[in-house]
Amino acid sequence: xxPWLGAIGGVLLAMTALLAVAAPLAAPYRPxxxxxRARLQPPDWGAPGRPRxxxxxxxVGRDVLSRIIWGARISVSVGAAxxxxxxxxxxxxxxxxxxxxxxxDAVVSWLIEVQLAFPFTLFAIFLLAALGGGFVPVVCVLAxxxxxxxxxxxxxxxxxxxAQDFILAAQAVGVGPVRLxxxxxxxxxxxxxxVVASFSAAQAVxxxxxxxxxxxxxxxxxxxWGAMLNLGRDYLSDAWWMATFPxxxxxxxxxxxxxxxxxxxxxxxxxxS
Amino acid sequence: xxxxxxxxxxxxxxxxxxxxxxDASLRVAKGxxxxxxxxxxxxxxxxxxxxxxxxxxxxxxxxSRLSLDGHDVRTLPDRRMASLRGGFAAMIFQDPLxxxxxxxxxxxxxAEVVAAHRGxxxxxxxxxxxxxxxxxxIGDAAVRAHHFPHQFSGGMRQRVMIAAALAGDPALLIADExxxxxxVTVQADIVxxxxxxxxxxxxxxxxxxxxxxxxxxxxxxxxVMYAGRVMETAPVDALYAAPRHxxxxxxxxSLRRDGVQAEASGAPVPPGGCAFAPRCPAxxxxxxTAPPMLRAGGTxxxxxxxxx
Numbered sequence: 310x311x312p313w314l315g316a317i318g319g320v321l322l323a324m325t326a327l328l329a330v331a332a333p334l335a336a337p338y339r340p341x342x343x344x345x346r347a348r349l350q351p352p353d354w355g356a357p358g359r360p361r362x363x364x365x366x367x368x369v370g371r372d373v374l375s376r377i378i379w380g381a382r383i384s385v386s387v388g389a390a391x392x393x394x395x396x397x398x399x400x401x402x403x404x405x406x407x408x409x410x411x412x413x414d415a416v417v418s419w420l421i422e423v424q425l426a427f428p429f430t431l432f433a434i435f436l437l438a439a440l441g442g443g444f445v446p447v448v449c450v451l452a453x454x455x456x457x458x459x460x461x462x463x464x465x466x467x468x469x470x471x472a473q474d475f476i477l478a479a480q481a482v483g484v485g486p487v488r489l490x491x492x493x494x495x496x497x498x499x500x501x502x503x504v505v506a507s508f509s510a511a512q513a514v515x516x517x518x519x520x521x522x523x524x525x526x527x528x529x530x531x532x533x534w535g536a537m538l539n540l541g542r543d544y545l546s547d548a549w550w551m552a553t554f555p556x557x558x559x560x561x562x563x564x565x566x567x568x569x570x571x572x573x574x575x576x577x578x579x580x581x582s
Numbered sequence: 583x584x585x586x587x588x589x590x591x592x593x594x595x596x597x598x599x600x601x602x603x604x605d606a607s608l609r610v611a612k613g614x615x616x617x618x619x620x621x622x623x624x625x626x627x628x629x630x631x632x633x634x635x636x637x638x639x640x641x642x643x644x645x646s647r648l649s650l651d652g653h654d655v656r657t658l659p660d661r662r663m664a665s666l667r668g669g670f671a672a673m674i675f676q677d678p679l680x681x682x683x684x685x686x687x688x689x690x691x692x693a694e695v696v697a698a699h700r701g702x703x704x705x706x707x708x709x710x711x712x713x714x715x716x717x718x719x720i721g722d723a724a725v726r727a728h729h730f731p732h733q734f735s736g737g738m739r740q741r742v743m744i745a746a747a748l749a750g751d752p753a754l755l756i757a758d759e760x761x762x763x764x765x766v767t768v769q770a771d772i773v774x775x776x777x778x779x780x781x782x783x784x785x786x787x788x789x790x791x792x793x794x795x796x797x798x799x800x801x802x803x804x805x806v807m808y809a810g811r812v813m814e815t816a817p818v819d820a821l822y823a824a825p826r827h828x829x830x831x832x833x834x835x836s837l838r839r840d841g842v843q844a845e846a847s848g849a850p851v852p853p854g855g856c857a858f859a860p861r862c863p864a865x866x867x868x869x870x871t872a873p874p875m876l877r878a879g880g881t882x883x884x885x886x887x888x889x890x
Contacts, residue, residue: 478681482695483668
């Protein structure tokens with residue numbers, strides 16, 4: 310993996326994060342400001358000075374660019390939170406499974422297989438329909454998808470680490486299992502966890518968009534990329550910009566996270582190549 | 583009578599079909615130093631690992647007795663076992679580079695053992711770790727405590743491991759080939775260090791090595807192992823002066839390099855026979871059945887030649 314690809318990924322993610330944080334300053338309009346006289350306006354790069362919509366307006370005259378900028382808040386926060394929660398759950402379970410083996414490993418491996426065998430999107434729709442939407446439920450449901458990524462990688466690493474001399478030596482002088490896991494195994498698997506986290510964040514951003522698209526996302530009143538995409542679908546032949554630009558935002562963010570993850574993977578876990 | 587530090591009787595360790603230890607018995611009294619010698623694969627490491635319940639998960643361990651400080655190692659709860667490790671019996675390993683966590687400063691690695699056994703926290707544990715490093719002869723310990731294992735030489739790393747092993751003030755130190763990975767001059771330093779520490783605190787010692795020459799001056803008694811069995815056990819002087827088992831004789835001869843034992847050249851023995859018979863110069867018909875431990879003076883050896 311070439312470093313400049315990783316740099317591009319980093320820049321894309323940094324831009325998204327910056328826009329999300331600075332949304333009130335960066336967005337030219339309020340994202341919910343309706344202007345029925347300016348409905349379905351195409352992208353307008355005309356002379357400055359008069360109100361214009363760089364990426365056009367939607368069916369009730371809201372500025373698409375402003376909504377994308379505000380929508381970044383949802384994508385970034387949901388992606389980061391889902392990856393983070395998944396990392397905590399998956400790393401904990403993976404470490405225990407790999408280190409203790411036996412019954413613990415059997416149970417965790419079984420959970421991983423169940424999770425992988427399940428059609429996740431269907432499961433997520435079901436859960437969110439039952440729980441109702443909202444930030445916390447969406448993050449929890451997404452973490453249900455991402456924890457497996459962490460658990461699998463961490464479990465196999467913990468298994469090989471357990472056979473290392475320094476783990477045996479630490480046990481031989483009485484270092485207890487909790488301390489071994491926290492102080493000896495966790496730091497050793499952390500590089501992999503970081504790599505998996507960036508891929509999982511990409512996955513979570515994409516899945517969140519899909520859930521919003523399907524109408525079970527965070528909150529229909531908050532602009533989100535997936536919901537914009539869904540709305541734009543109805544106007545695809547009249548107003549291509551309504552769906553295209555949110556789609557582009559999703560694609561670039563996911564691409565950024567994947568590029569960064571790939572580069573980190575090559576840097577932090579040098580094997581072969 | 584106080585319990586032996588370590589008491590192993592008729593220990594057997596198997597990995598599936600492979601027998602690592604076929605029949606080993608070993609007793610270490612308080613303050614005693616015992617050497618276990620044998621070539622690689624003779625089961626000496628597997629024996630001491632099983633005694634610490636640190637054998638690999640797949641291994642099956644059976645024994646008629648297996649106890650540390652009078653506690654049965656096979657049935658002791660994990661928590662008690664963990665406090666026994668390091669607190670009563672600590673173990674150090676051959677390669678101090680792989681046996682230290684490469685991601686952790688050495689001071690912290692020692693301090694966590696202090697914390698586990700003496701209940702000291704934070705700054706107190708760190709201070710205790712620095713004292714331990716000074717005691718094992720690491721100069722400038724306060725600074726060196728912040729360094730990582732790769733910043734130490736082999737001998738210094740082994741000192742770090744010894745410091746960690748001493749942190750819980752154990753009554754028994756088990757050293758598994760502690761000098762094998764070191765230069766000869768450094769070997770002598772480590773031997774001297776362990777001898778000094780043992781004298782200071784009346785600590786029992788099990789010294790596992792393939793190097794018979796190294797034993798003199800360290801241990802009181804030697805256990806010779808071959809193919810997972812104890813061949814001979816004798817006071818160290820008696821072993822050098824009058825080895826009883828042909829394998830011990832061959833081992834001593836190889837030390838002097840005047841009669842290196844040939845590879846297994848004799849006819850194989852039937853199962854249950856003496857494992858050394860195919861290489862043995864004194865083989866006789868009775869060797870097709872395994873000899874018991876036979877006594878001759880202070881020495882015990884598993885050889886029919888003693889029965890004559």
